[in-house]
Amino acid sequence: MAKKKIIVVDDFNEIRELVAFILEASFSCETVQFSSGNKAIAELKKNPFYDLIISDWNMPDGNGIEIFKFLKDQKIQIPMAFLTGEEIDQNETLSGQVNVEVKFIPKPFSNTQIISTVESLLAVPSPTTLQSAPHTDATTQSQVEYIPVRLQLLGYIKEITTPLYIKINNEKYIRLTQDESSFTEETLKKYQAKNVTSLYIQSQAAEEFITEYKKRTLATKIWNEIDEMPASQFIKLNTELLRDLSNKLGWSESLIGLAADNLTKALQIVSTHPKLSHVLRQFQKIEHFGFAEHSSLLVMLTCGLAFQLEIADEPTLRKLTFASLLHDMQLTDDEFENQNKIVKSIHSGNYFESRDLKSVLAHPAKAAELCRHWDFCPGVVDTIIFQHHETPDGQGFPTGKKSSELHSLSCLFIVAEDFANYFAESFGNIDMAYFLKSRADIYADREFNVILKALGESFKAQIQTAS
Ligand SMILES: [Fe+2]
Numbered sequence: 001m002a003k004k005k006i007i008v009v010d011d012f013n014e015i016r017e018l019v020a021f022i023l024e025a026s027f028s029c030e031t032v033q034f035s036s037g038n039k040a041i042a043e044l045k046k047n048p049f050y051d052l053i054i055s056d057w058n059m060p061d062g063n064g065i066e067i068f069k070f071l072k073d074q075k076i077q078i079p080m081a082f083l084t085g086e087e088i089d090q091n092e093t094l095s096g097q098v099n100v101e102v103k104f105i106p107k108p109f110s111n112t113q114i115i116s117t118v119e120s121l122l123a124v125p126s127p128t129t130l131q132s133a134p135h136t137d138a139t140t141q142s143q144v145e146y147i148p149v150r151l152q153l154l155g156y157i158k159e160i161t162t163p164l165y166i167k168i169n170n171e172k173y174i175r176l177t178q179d180e181s182s183f184t185e186e187t188l189k190k191y192q193a194k195n196v197t198s199l200y201i202q203s204q205a206a207e208e209f210i211t212e213y214k215k216r217t218l219a220t221k222i223w224n225e226i227d228e229m230p231a232s233q234f235i236k237l238n239t240e241l242l243r244d245l246s247n248k249l250g251w252s253e254s255l256i257g258l259a260a261d262n263l264t265k266a267l268q269i270v271s272t273h274p275k276l277s278h279v280l281r282q283f284q285k286i287e288h289f290g291f292a293e294h295s296s297l298l299v300m301l302t303c304g305l306a307f308q309l310e311i312a313d314e315p316t317l318r319k320l321t322f323a324s325l326l327h328d329m330q331l332t333d334d335e336f337e338n339q340n341k342i343v344k345s346i347h348s349g350n351y352f353e354s355r356d357l358k359s360v361l362a363h364p365a366k367a368a369e370l371c372r373h374w375d376f377c378p379g380v381v382d383t384i385i386f387q388h389h390e391t392p393d394g395q396g397f398p399t400g401k402k403s404s405e406l407h408s409l410s411c412l413f414i415v416a417e418d419f420a421n422y423f424a425e426s427f428g429n430i431d432m433a434y435f436l437k438s439r440a441d442i443y444a445d446r447e448f449n450v451i452l453k454a455l456g457e458s459f460k461a462q463i464q465t466a467s
């Protein structure tokens with residue numbers, strides 16, 4: 001059956017998008033949106049071949065009734081549904097000979113109301129995913145918190161029975177799946193095509209989600225199916241999920257279990273000693289370096305450096321992996337984005353006043369404290385994390401320790417993080433010779449110098465191609 005073509009008219013972008021979304025998720029249809037009645041009429045003059053029009057009643061530039069009158073005058077038979085916020089005397093407004101079938105949907109509307117109205121006007125049942133969620137799901141829910149889960153991640157685990165929601169705005173989330181139904185490959189593709197990056201779970205369903213997610217990610221199937229790079233991609237997504245869950249829920253037993261699992265898997269990957277230049281090429285494809293990209297790049301960099309320095313025994317890799325994935329865990333996305341600016345201002349002695357300053361200053365100690373309570377987290381990880389913003393000249397924080405007072409793995413971590421930030425800032429177009437030269441004075445002390453040299457060594461091939 002051919003796709004139905006539906007016009008959606010509303011001067012409020014948000015409501016228009018919401019209606020179009022509900023329609024496309026529920027029917028085999030294509031929607032065309034207009035922000036005013038006059039724009040919709042202009043389109044209908046050119047092309048009257050639509051199956052349905054859903055329009056707001058009151059709009060500044062040509063309201064709903066004008067579309068109705070146009071259809072009536074031109075004898076165009078397209079059924080209409082009006083979204084109305086007020087009581088309307090239908091007999092009066094739609095008086096005269098009516099060749100247009102009309103229904104009214106009162107605002108605020110629920111998904112169900114939209115779906116059932118469209119079903120009756122088009123005389124087709126809704127075949128697909130957007131089930132009739134309770135009315136409250138489409139309206140304000142200030143009490144309920146939602147936690148994002150990357151679509152990409154859902155793609156890896158494929159089926160999840162915890163109810164998933166889509167975010168319309170900060171207050172509006174719509175439920176996509178019923179408890180018992182699963183998230184299918186088809187649903188996934190649909191949202192990918194719509195450029196949706198995350199779906200959401202409700203915070204009260206988080207424990208259930210973690211249990212289910214753990215079961216699925218622990219299944220070695222996933223890990224066997226994907227090779228080295230998608231696996232590090234998966235770790236990246238996992239890391240982000242852990243951070244988002246823990247920000248909302250704190251560290252529950254099951255979440256700690258999930259963290260441990262993620263860390264073990266990350267360790268398995270770095271143990272295969274992926275080549276740094278190869279790793280970097282993969283990371284060059286990343287357009288935006290957020291918290292998760294940064295953390296997973298650091299896993300590769302710190303462990304790569306350990307291999308180069310010939311200290312890559314299992315316990316050391318474990319420490320570096322754990323420190324990399326956990327060190328910025330206590331920052332939100334906004335705080336993470338501001339972190340570098342704030343850190344630079346701290347080093348220059350000119351505090352960059354920002355609402356995130358306090359969190360940035362506190363995050364090394366907070367994250368260090370967190371992993372001190374985790375049995376699976378090896379000692380020294382807390383030290384590396386605590387010291388990750390120190391610098392050789394003693395201008396860092398929280399304690400302003402100098403190179404000789406820092407743990408050797410902290411020194412390694414600091415150099416790796418400096419390089420990771422340079423990598424992100426230069427959008428992957430790295431000039432290794434420049435980096436080494438510009439850091440030679442900063443890392444002149446022996447502890448640091450050895451590490452900087454090792455970094456240079458591991459990129460030798462790249463330097464040669466650059467020059
Ligand atoms: Fe960091």
Ligand SMILES: [Fe+2]
Binds near residue numbers: 327328339388389
């Ligand atoms: Fe940090």
